[in-house]
Amino acid sequence: MLRKLLEFIFPILKKKSPPVIWETKEDDSRESPPSLPPVTLSGYALPTAILTGVNPRLLVIAKEIINELRKEGYQAVIHNAMRTPEQAAKNAAAGVGIKNSKHITGQAVDIIDKRYAWNEQHINHIKAFRASYGSLASQYPEIIWGGTWTKGKYGALGDWAHIELK
Numbered sequence: 511m512l513r514k515l516l517e518f519i520f521p522i523l524k525k526k527s528p529p530v531i532w533e534t535k536e537d538d539s540r541e542s543p544p545s546l547p548p549v550t551l552s553g554y555a556l557p558t559a560i561l562t563g564v565n566p567r568l569l570v571i572a573k574e575i576i577n578e579l580r581k582e583g584y585q586a587v588i589h590n591a592m593r594t595p596e597q598a599a600k601n602a603a604a605g606v607g608i609k610n611s612k613h614i615t616g617q618a619v620d621i622i623d624k625r626y627a628w629n630e631q632h633i634n635h636i637k638a639f640r641a642s643y644g645s646l647a648s649q650y651p652e653i654i655w656g657g658t659w660t661k662g663k664y665g666a667l668g669d670w671a672h673i674e675l676k
Contacts, residue, residue, distance in 0.1 A: 555588035556624065563616040564591045568675055571653060572619050575646045575673075579623075582642055589627065589671060590620040618674035628671075640670040647673055 551569065554576055555561055561569065572588055579586035593601070593613040601607030612618035623639045626632040640657055647655035656672030 551588075555591070559588045559590055559619075560592040561588070562592065564619060565616050565675055567652070568617065568619060568673070571650050572621060572673065575643065575650075576621060578646050579621075579639070579642060584623045584639055584642065585625050586621055586639075586643075587624045588619050589622045589624075591618075592616055612674040618672060620671040621673065622671050636670075637667070640667060643670065652676055 551561060551573065554573055576586040576588070590613065593607075593611060595609075595614055598607055598611040598614050599609050601611070602609040607613075621643065622628070623635065626635045626639070628636070630636075644655055644657045647653060647657070650673075652675060653673045654676055656669030656674070657667065659668040660666055
């Protein structure tokens with residue numbers, strides 16, 4: 511009963527078949543795709559972050575960045591991952607996102623220091639976290655870091671918590 515209620519409230523929880531990333535046939539001469547290391551995310555995300563459906567490579571990158579940020583003393587976690595189209599539209603209407611967000615397709619996550627999040631009373635801590643995070647994110651050519659989006663609604667800090675696959 512609880513599962514059905516949660517599925518009604520959060521449709522993303524309904525089990526879906528995983529996307530076919532690589533399909534082979536017996537006579538297929540292609541090599542097998544490189545396998546990704548298993549990603550264990552216990553302790554790497556807030557309980558409210560829905561990780562089911564997020565691109566596995568993005569989760570590996572997020573975990574690596576979080577590990578490095580933690581070495582620097584930050585309490586980094588994934589704050590947000592999957593969103594429904596309705597959540598994205600609501601965020602866009604509130605001025606804190608876009609309607610066609612890559613969070614809808616599992617191509618984006620937001621990473622924060624859970625002590626400060628977006629609390630402007632801790633702006634100096636946020637700026638230091640942002641600088642470290644941006645430096646780490648720049649080491650991954652397959653992602654875009656939202657901290658570079660400093661024009662328009664995002665302001666001088668950009669969407670600093672956001673990374674997405676190109």
